[in-house]
């Protein structure tokens with residue numbers, strides 16, 4: 225009988241050379257359609273975070289919205305969207321971050337969080353840490369109580385973890 229972790233690893237599709245040569249893309253769509261795995265994963269993440277008093281789950285566009293909103297529902301927390309530049313309709317804060325070639329920007333509504341919030345930031349995958357660092361910087365603008373960070377998958381060989389600003393906790397379900 226395979227462990228939960230083995231079943232999770234088996235369910236993620238590795239796509240070589242996507243979106244460009246040399247990148248092995250971890251495709252979670254094959255995980256998401258496995259009803260039992262999706263529900264066990266959400267239950268385990270809920271157990272991990274249920275006693276921290278999380279008031280808002282913050283998801284990074286776009287795959288961070290999927291498990292992020294399931295977690296918000298289970299934790300009885302709100303859900304906040306971090307989006308690529310130009311997508312959010314009201315006043316925003318933004319942070320620019322470095323990509324391999326050029327830069328990108330992410331934004332959040334200025335009224336999205338309050339200083340009393342305890343935040344759980346979620347994304348599907350930590351690679352170089354560029355987008356998560358920008359996301360943490362954005363959340364820090366609100367001077368919230370605590371910032372906890374969760375990824376389904378961490379590509380630990382890229383050492384993204386070392387690039388992130390200091391947070392209250394950092395947890396990945398799977399590490400490669």
Ligand code: AMP
Nearest residue numbers: 248249250349350351352353354355356
């Ligand atoms: P990074 O900013 O380098 O940590 O990249 C993280 C973001 O890019 C996440 O939102 C991921 O969804 C996506 N990403 C980066 N590398 C991969 C990969 N090998 N497989 C799947 N998604 C990736």
